[in-house]
Amino acid sequence: MPATIRDIxxxxxxxxxxxxxxxxxxxxxxxNRVKIExxxxxLHYEVNEIARSLVxxxxxxIGVVVYNVECAFNGSFLHYVNSxxxxxxxxxxxxxxxxxxxxxxxxxxxxxxxxxxxxxxVPVSSNADFLKPAKHAEVPVVLVDxxxxxxxxxxxxxxxxxxxxxxxxxxxxxxxxxxAIICSAKEYTGIERYKGYRDALNQAxxxxxxxxxxxxxxxxxxxxxxxxxxxxxxxxxxxxxxTNYELTLGAVMAVNESPSFNCPExxxxxxxxxxILSHVIQPRMYMVVQPVKEMGEKAVExxxxxxxxxxxxxxxxxxxxxxxxxxxxxxxx
Amino acid sequence: MPATIRDIxxxxxxxxxxxxxxxxxxxxxxxNRVKIExxxxxLHYEVNEIARSLVxxxxxxIGVVVYNVECAFNGSFLHYVNSxxxxxxxxxxxxxxxxxxxxxxxxxxxxxxxxxxxxxxVPVSSNADFLKPAKHAEVPVVLVDxxxxxxxxxxxxxxxxxxxxxxxxxxxxxxxxxxAIICSAKEYTGIERYKGYRDALNQAxxxxxxxxxxxxxxxxxxxxxxxxxxxxxxxxxxxxxxTNYELTLGAVMAVNESPSFNCPExxxxxxxxxxILSHVIQPRMYMVVQPVKEMGEKAVExxxxxxxxxxxxxxxxxxxxxxxxxxxxxxxx
DNA sequence: CTGTTAGCGCTTTCAG
DNA sequence: CTGAAAGCGCTAACAG
Numbered sequence: 001m002p003a004t005i006r007d008i009x010x011x012x013x014x015x016x017x018x019x020x021x022x023x024x025x026x027x028x029x030x031x032n033r034v035k036i037e038x039x040x041x042x043l044h045y046e047v048n049e050i051a052r053s054l055v056x057x058x059x060x061x062i063g064v065v066v067y068n069v070e071c072a073f074n075g076s077f078l079h080y081v082n083s084x085x086x087x088x089x090x091x092x093x094x095x096x097x098x099x100x101x102x103x104x105x106x107x108x109x110x111x112x113x114x115x116x117x118x119x120x121x122v123p124v125s126s127n128a129d130f131l132k133p134a135k136h137a138e139v140p141v142v143l144v145d146x147x148x149x150x151x152x153x154x155x156x157x158x159x160x161x162x163x164x165x166x167x168x169x170x171x172x173x174x175x176x177x178x179x180a181i182i183c184s185a186k187e188y189t190g191i192e193r194y195k196g197y198r199d200a201l202n203q204a205x206x207x208x209x210x211x212x213x214x215x216x217x218x219x220x221x222x223x224x225x226x227x228x229x230x231x232x233x234x235x236x237x238x239x240x241x242x243t244n245y246e247l248t249l250g251a252v253m254a255v256n257e258s259p260s261f262n263c264p265e266x267x268x269x270x271x272x273x274x275x276i277l278s279h280v281i282q283p284r285m286y287m288v289v290q291p292v293k294e295m296g297e298k299a300v301e302x303x304x305x306x307x308x309x310x311x312x313x314x315x316x317x318x319x320x321x322x323x324x325x326x327x328x329x330x331x332x333x
Numbered sequence: 334m335p336a337t338i339r340d341i342x343x344x345x346x347x348x349x350x351x352x353x354x355x356x357x358x359x360x361x362x363x364x365n366r367v368k369i370e371x372x373x374x375x376l377h378y379e380v381n382e383i384a385r386s387l388v389x390x391x392x393x394x395i396g397v398v399v400y401n402v403e404c405a406f407n408g409s410f411l412h413y414v415n416s417x418x419x420x421x422x423x424x425x426x427x428x429x430x431x432x433x434x435x436x437x438x439x440x441x442x443x444x445x446x447x448x449x450x451x452x453x454x455v456p457v458s459s460n461a462d463f464l465k466p467a468k469h470a471e472v473p474v475v476l477v478d479x480x481x482x483x484x485x486x487x488x489x490x491x492x493x494x495x496x497x498x499x500x501x502x503x504x505x506x507x508x509x510x511x512x513a514i515i516c517s518a519k520e521y522t523g524i525e526r527y528k529g530y531r532d533a534l535n536q537a538x539x540x541x542x543x544x545x546x547x548x549x550x551x552x553x554x555x556x557x558x559x560x561x562x563x564x565x566x567x568x569x570x571x572x573x574x575x576t577n578y579e580l581t582l583g584a585v586m587a588v589n590e591s592p593s594f595n596c597p598e599x600x601x602x603x604x605x606x607x608x609i610l611s612h613v614i615q616p617r618m619y620m621v622v623q624p625v626k627e628m629g630e631k632a633v634e635x636x637x638x639x640x641x642x643x644x645x646x647x648x649x650x651x652x653x654x655x656x657x658x659x660x661x662x663x664x665x666x
Numbered sequence: 667c668t669g670t671t672a673g674c675g676c677t678t679t680c681a682g
Numbered sequence: 683c684t685g686a687a688a689g690c691g692c693t694a695a696c697a698g
Contacts, residue, residue, distance in 0.1 A: 021677090282614075
């Protein structure tokens with residue numbers, strides 16, 4: 001049975017109000033300060049945040065929901081957000097949606113019930129309905145990495161389309177014409193990056209067969225299978241662009257398992273979301289790198305603004321990503 | 334301003350108690366059920382879990398604290414724990430300690446303040462002091478992966494020492510005599526695995542120079558640096574055992590960057606904690622694999638027992654790990 | 667089955 | 683600066 005403010009009131013002879021005031025940074029007589037401190041120590045008193053929240057309607061807690069904790073992007077993102085937020089005195093509730101829209105909607109409600117002051121979500125849904133409860137409860141939300149129609153809230157991301165276009169253009173500059181893509185067709189990022197790929201091809205006047213365009217799901221398995229198929233084609237592509245980390249992993253794995261194909265001699269590879277990966281595999285991968293840390297910082301900054309009453313129009317902020325050099329791309333003739 | 338039970342009381346003309354009872358699965362007259370349902374829908378009523386918890390002293394929420402969300406082991410572990418727990422109707426609060434003992438201690442308090450019903454912790458500390466507050470509050474804790482002296486709570490892990498010994502023995506069976514190790518000397522797992530390495534050497538009557546024994550921290554950078562140094566030795570080891578995922582990554586990276594050394598021709602590699610890694614790098618790595626999923630299941634099972642009042646003596650449960658074959662080990666003459 | 671009443675532990679006026 | 687009192691939203695007896 002943990003000690004309550006009442007116990008320390010009895011112990012010190014002071015009123016609840018005084019204790020509470022002191023505990024919240026208010027001024028009390030030095031002698032009372034000492035008494036309270038002593039009682040707190042002796043009784044191992046800790047505020048009951050539940051009780052406090054019930055009256056203040058604030059929890060100094062932020063909810064973060066990610067589409068899949070297993071994904072490296074999220075692990076890294078959570079790490080940064082966690083360190084910034086805890087530095088600012090905020091607690092953090094992390095929820096994993098396991099790529100399920102249902103779970104994601106539940107997570108939002110769960111966090112609302114926990115009365116978080118705001119949330120950061122890296123979504124799986126591409127439909128903003130799941131955010132309605134938060135909207136209704138007037139709990140600010142900032143989306144990260146992926147946005148959606150009528151989201152009506154801030155979003156921190158990169159310009160996926162442009163980034164993908166620039167990446168593919170690099171391949172084209174190296175005289176590749178048979179360029180394949182392995183992407184996810186389910187989520188915002190996958191779709192936008194695919195558009196960027198098309199943009200680059202169009203701009204260069206290139207066209208590629210449907211068999212070069214693998215549009216599936218965000219999963220290592222899909223990357224693996226797709227690459228296997230690409231390698232089997234009679235008219236093999238000379239370069240392949242993978243639009244996220246897991247797809248990149250799978251694709252690399254498939255190439256590595258095929259003794260007759262080497263990168264970059266037989267096939268050039270361009271990946272997405274560097275997570276140490278580029279260092280541990282041979283050859284060093286060319287990678288599109290998202291500024292994960294900066295995205296986390298920006299998301300927190302924006303959310304805190306909203307929590308503190310800023311009601312300006314929703315912002316869509318695009319961060320700068322960059323291309324990390326490697327030697328997985330061969331320059332053709 | 335969200336609707337309260339009081340609002341729906343006014344709306345329906347029923348008492349608070351009746352509403353509350355119904356909301357908690359109690360029986361009420363069919364007509365009243367209808368009224369309540371209607372009011373709930375109309376007013377968008379959602380229970381205030383904060384208020385509920387204040388009186389019930391239960392939150393149906395479990396806290397999970399991991400030493401570092403960025404580590405692949407934790408990402409995977411969280412994924413499994415999350416899915417089991419949410420299936421059972423429990424909410425999940427995830428906290429990251431960022432490898433900091435201070436942060437870890439704070440996390441425990443944070444979760445206690447949030448009144449979690451229990452917690453699962455994959456610790457960074459090797460001293461059980463940080464668990465005292467939980468002990469004091471009588472909130473059950475189950476440790477995972479790492480344990481410590483006077484932890485006095487359940488722990489789900491593998492037999493690290495034996496596992497390491499078996500792993501190194503494989504190297505010995507392949508006639509390796511110059512076997513190096515790269516391990517962390519800071520945490521329980523690193524220390525135990527080092528002992529297993531020594532056991533295997535002793536048993537085979539082998540002895541190795543101090544320069545073969547890299548005892549540092551759990552970080553990719555350390556694995557990288559250590560491997561660089563090992564490769565520079567005049568009397569190079571023929572095989573290296575890395576005792577966790579991040580060290581393995583770093584070591585592989587170093588080998589890959591050294592054009593004059595190839596695995597397994599010049600150096601055999603044996604890693605720990607397979608996280609897809611073994612598939613994406615060439616050659617396929619030999620790896621000690623921990624049963625992450627099973628560990629998560631067991632941890633949850635054990636915790637729920639404790640939450641439901643089981644007060645038997647603390648258990649230390651060792652799960653079975655296995656060795657995943659690859660071709661990163663060369664058999665010497 | 668339903669309603670009344672009394673809190674859970676804390677903060678917050680408002681006097682003093 | 684300090685204290686008395688009210689109340690956050692809900693549940694838990696206990697009567698009725």
